[in-house]
Amino acid sequence: MSVLRRLIPGKRDMLGTIGAGILLFVALGAVLAPMIAPYDPTAISLLDRMQPPMWLEGGSLAHPLGTDNLGRDMLSRVIYGSRISLAVGVAAVIVGAAIGSTIGIVAGYFGGWVDSILSVVINAQLSFPFILLAIFILSTFGGGFWPVVLVLALGAWVNYARVVRGTVMSVRTQDYVHAAISVGVPTLRLLRTTVLPNTLSPIIVVASFSMAQAILAEAALSFLGVGVDGANPSWGVMLNDGRAYLQTAWWLTAMPGLAIAITVLGGNLCGDWLQDRFNPRIGN
Amino acid sequence: MTAPILDIDDLKVAFSQGGRTIHAVRGVSLTLAPGEVVGVVGESGSGKSVAMMSVARLLDEKQATITAARLDLDGHPILGMKQRQLEKLRGPTVSYVFQDPLSSLNPVLTVGRQISEGLRRHRGMSRTEAKDAAIELLRQVGIPAPELRVNQHPHEASGGMRQRMMIAMALALRPKLLIADEPTTALDVTVQADIIRLIQQIQRDIGMAMIWVTHDLALLARVAKRIVVMYGGRIVEDAPSSRLYSAPAHPYTRGLLDSTSRFDVSFREQTPIPGTPPDPSLPITACAFAPRCARATDICRTKIPTLDQCGGGQSVACFHPLIGSAS
Amino acid sequence: MFRFLIRRLAMAVIVLLIVSFTTFIVGHMTGDPVELIAPENATREAKEQLREYLGLNRPLLVQYTSYIGNALQGDLGFSFVQQAAVSDLIMERLPATLKLAFTGFILSLVIAVPLGIFIALNRNSVWDFLATSVAMIGQSAPNFWIGLMLIAFFAVHLKILPVSGYGGVSYIILPAITIALQSAARLTRLMRASMLEVLNADYVRTARSKGLRQRTVLWVHSFRNAMIPIVTMAGLELAELIGGAFITETIFAWPGVGRLAVNAVYQRDFPLVQGVVLFAATAFVVINLLVDLLYVLIDPRVKLS
Numbered sequence A: 001m002s003v004l005r006r007l008i009p010g011k012r013d014m015l016g017t018i019g020a021g022i023l024l025f026v027a028l029g030a031v032l033a034p035m036i037a038p039y040d041p042t043a044i045s046l047l048d049r050m051q052p053p054m055w056l057e058g059g060s061l062a063h064p065l066g067t068d069n070l071g072r073d074m075l076s077r078v079i080y081g082s083r084i085s086l087a088v089g090v091a092a093v094i095v096g097a098a099i100g101s102t103i104g105i106v107a108g109y110f111g112g113w114v115d116s117i118l119s120v121v122i123n124a125q126l127s128f129p130f131i132l133l134a135i136f137i138l139s140t141f142g143g144g145f146w147p148v149v150l151v152l153a154l155g156a157w158v159n160y161a162r163v164v165r166g167t168v169m170s171v172r173t174q175d176y177v178h179a180a181i182s183v184g185v186p187t188l189r190l191l192r193t194t195v196l197p198n199t200l201s202p203i204i205v206v207a208s209f210s211m212a213q214a215i216l217a218e219a220a221l222s223f224l225g226v227g228v229d230g231a232n233p234s235w236g237v238m239l240n241d242g243r244a245y246l247q248t249a250w251w252l253t254a255m256p257g258l259a260i261a262i263t264v265l266g267g268n269l270c271g272d273w274l275q276d277r278f279n280p281r282i283g284n
Numbered sequence B: 001m002t003a004p005i006l007d008i009d010d011l012k013v014a015f016s017q018g019g020r021t022i023h024a025v026r027g028v029s030l031t032l033a034p035g036e037v038v039g040v041v042g043e044s045g046s047g048k049s050v051a052m053m054s055v056a057r058l059l060d061e062k063q064a065t066i067t068a069a070r071l072d073l074d075g076h077p078i079l080g081m082k083q084r085q086l087e088k089l090r091g092p093t094v095s096y097v098f099q100d101p102l103s104s105l106n107p108v109l110t111v112g113r114q115i116s117e118g119l120r121r122h123r124g125m126s127r128t129e130a131k132d133a134a135i136e137l138l139r140q141v142g143i144p145a146p147e148l149r150v151n152q153h154p155h156e157a158s159g160g161m162r163q164r165m166m167i168a169m170a171l172a173l174r175p176k177l178l179i180a181d182e183p184t185t186a187l188d189v190t191v192q193a194d195i196i197r198l199i200q201q202i203q204r205d206i207g208m209a210m211i212w213v214t215h216d217l218a219l220l221a222r223v224a225k226r227i228v229v230m231y232g233g234r235i236v237e238d239a240p241s242s243r244l245y246s247a248p249a250h251p252y253t254r255g256l257l258d259s260t261s262r263f264d265v266s267f268r269e270q271t272p273i274p275g276t277p278p279d280p281s282l283p284i285t286a287c288a289f290a291p292r293c294a295r296a297t298d299i300c301r302t303k304i305p306t307l308d309q310c311g312g313g314q315s316v317a318c319f320h321p322l323i324g325s326a327s
Numbered sequence C: 001m002f003r004f005l006i007r008r009l010a011m012a013v014i015v016l017l018i019v020s021f022t023t024f025i026v027g028h029m030t031g032d033p034v035e036l037i038a039p040e041n042a043t044r045e046a047k048e049q050l051r052e053y054l055g056l057n058r059p060l061l062v063q064y065t066s067y068i069g070n071a072l073q074g075d076l077g078f079s080f081v082q083q084a085a086v087s088d089l090i091m092e093r094l095p096a097t098l099k100l101a102f103t104g105f106i107l108s109l110v111i112a113v114p115l116g117i118f119i120a121l122n123r124n125s126v127w128d129f130l131a132t133s134v135a136m137i138g139q140s141a142p143n144f145w146i147g148l149m150l151i152a153f154f155a156v157h158l159k160i161l162p163v164s165g166y167g168g169v170s171y172i173i174l175p176a177i178t179i180a181l182q183s184a185a186r187l188t189r190l191m192r193a194s195m196l197e198v199l200n201a202d203y204v205r206t207a208r209s210k211g212l213r214q215r216t217v218l219w220v221h222s223f224r225n226a227m228i229p230i231v232t233m234a235g236l237e238l239a240e241l242i243g244g245a246f247i248t249e250t251i252f253a254w255p256g257v258g259r260l261a262v263n264a265v266y267q268r269d270f271p272l273v274q275g276v277v278l279f280a281a282t283a284f285v286v287i288n289l290l291v292d293l294l295y296v297l298i299d300p301r302v303k304l305s
Helices: A002-007 A012-031 A074-110 A112-127 A130-141 A145-172 A175-182 A187-223 A235-243 A251-278 B048-054 B083-089 B111-123 B127-140 B159-171 B189-206 B217-223 B241-246 B251-259 C002-029 C033-037 C044-054 C060-072 C086-121 C126-140 C143-157 C169-199 C202-209 C214-242 C246-251 C257-266 C270-298 C300-304
Strands: B006-017 B020-032 B037-041 B064-067 B070-073 B094-097 B177-181 B209-214 B226-231 B234-240
Touching: A012 A074, A012 A251, A074 A112, A074 A145, A074 A187, A074 A235, A074 A251, A112 A145, A112 C002, A112 C270, A130 A145, A130 A187, A130 C002, A130 C246, A130 C257, A130 C270, A145 A187, A175 A187, A187 A235, A187 A251, A187 C143, A235 A251, A235 C143, A251 C126, A251 C143, B006 B048, B020 B048, B020 B234, B037 B048, B037 B217, B048 B064, B048 B177, B048 B209, B094 B159, B094 C202, B111 B127, B111 B159, B111 C214, B127 B159, B159 B189, B177 B189, B189 B217, B209 B217, B217 B241, B226 B241, B226 B251, B234 B241, B234 B251, C002 C060, C002 C270, C033 C044, C086 C126, C086 C169, C086 C214, C086 C246, C086 C257, C086 C270, C126 C169, C143 C169, C143 C246, C169 C214, C169 C246, C202 C214, C214 C270, C246 C257, C257 C270
Parallel strands: B037 B209, B037 B226, B094 B177, B177 B209
Antiparallel strands: B006 B020, B006 B064, B006 B070, B226 B234
16 A cells, blocks of 8 residues: 555645745846846835835836835845845855754764763754844844854754754664674765765755745844845845835835745745655654 | 355456556456455555455545445445445454554554444443453453453554454454455564464354455465465456465466475475566556566467466466466 | 653753853853943942952852852842843733733644644645645745734734734734744644544554444544644644744734843843743743653653653
């Protein structure tokens, strides 16, 4: 029966393709922003301020998503905003994966007290109110791109450590690893040749989800005023700016939020799909 | 001849999902007299478990489509039967012992609860009556200290004990037909023989009909008087076991026998059948075994062989059976 | 079973020690509290006196030990910004947080559990597709954004609910929905997956093979098993909510612990931040212990580990 069930392809493939398509679309938008954005996202035009999106009364094709309180084109701002949000997401994933995987491999491979310490630390980290800690650190030491990335990585590394640790532990008990140890293959080479390749697929799965989480968290931090500042605002910053005009111009809040939701959806769909493919049993 | 307990004619089961169709069973006919013991053998994917699960319509009918010219259980046509009627047959008429007792028993309910709920449902017993009956059943299947075991959960017992509990549960209502689907495969070799003996003994005591489903032809030699061989969702041979072992008619049966190490025959090198089982998602237009068969000719690749009598109570679905020719 | 609980308890204590120590260290790296408290024109001698008075001249470990000692007696320090005891400030805000947390949590369970079961039983139906899609999107949208959109629609556009603040029933509706939607999105998907897995389980097939009624198979044989992963997840959700729904409380100007903490961060009110972190972590740990206890009740296998 279970064999049968595995033979039948699910609709996951379709959803996974959609997810990957969304991410690709957003990534392309970020890379090609100067070419596809209709306006300079920072160009102020007070005459055009607070124009609603084109499908509402008073909107125009000139500004499909409307304009903000300074008359800047929302579509251009959302396109440019993807650069910060994606960059933060990608960087946080890379840093988090590097830290978490290394710790996970060490804990999983050597086991014993190293592993016990890791499980205590993971438990402690999970009980921390992460957002509070993040805004505390960022508001004390200052925000900016790298501080935000580091804080997000600090929140995400445990996820990598957990799955990598689990995979390494199961790989370590395999016969061929025992055999390799018994004939004296150096530890580092053993890690590189047998353990690392096996941890790759769970890492990719976690990366996909945690990319989505990082973009969400960046938005939350920016929203609370401790995110990435700069000439090109991230989606979270735009959301926070728009909030003041919620009563009169809801689209200032709606558009960047929608962009976040769509991008995060892409990451989550991809993650679901990859998890189905590799089935590394995340959690537990 | 008395009315059969099970009468299957041209049973087909297909699973569909995501636009693909898996033809698990492609036309199986099988009749079982009351008290008869039959072995069904085949590789995994041969459709044997799916066919037997269809007998009580246990398959998930959101995915599985069951069709048959006839599917009668104890005289009741079960296809098209309402859920409530079907429930009344499950337990007293047909009962199952599954492969893995650990996953087949509910981890959060006590053993006693799981044995007694069938009794309460079908016999209308009270809670205490059913519990006493469960203790008695546990005793019958050879479980020591049944008064204690009855309040325990499945994980607290060993693998062999769990399968005994499973058997007690399946036999609680003295079913007319017991279907045992690989009942010993998940068990230690040391307890396999005990479990087989236990099932055999109870079968004789109750006089129920029984179907052993297994991939292990050697096991069936000891328990079944008649053996049905399945391949690619169809029955390829149906014969009394003595005849099947001494003179298999289908090349596939021969192949199975050759790949089973047997000590009663000479020491023969184990020879697995070359090739792979047929793709269940493709329609069949010819003998499913032809690509793996040394005797296959053109007709085997263009026509589907039917299951025909070939003497001595033996039937075979083959254009070039091993009987009558030098083999 | 006893050993299992003892081990969990020991872990909880260690976790709280780590959390408190980390916050303590981070706090000390963030600057000299004396500079924050003392008037700008204070003399150096006056500052030293203040430092000595506050015990800030003692070794770090001594300060930490006395902090923990006080915390165990319910004294989480003093907020110089608010001129009040930290524990009093938290206690004062706790009822609002609990009110919001439980309302949102119960709402989320009431949506997620029946919906998850329903779409699992009717999988691949239109309802399944709709609910799964909405849950997926709900899980992907930032919840503060959902909160703002709810305000824009119900409070600004329709004008049927207040924008923010604390008061009658009407004030809790939007923040509770904001919390519940996100939590329900996660729980619905988990409930569906869990139920599907259980419905495909061998023991459910066994139950059906015994001729039990469909509702017995569903509620006795499937439901309890399917709830096992839900309990863990729901516990985590509740624990997070009780620690303070930081952003939701901020958006809706809800006078709870979360908003207290966010304001404390901006005001560099370190003792208060530290107190809230410790409080949130304790809530988290305690609720997880309760979940472990609940586990022993619903899953007999736990007794072994």
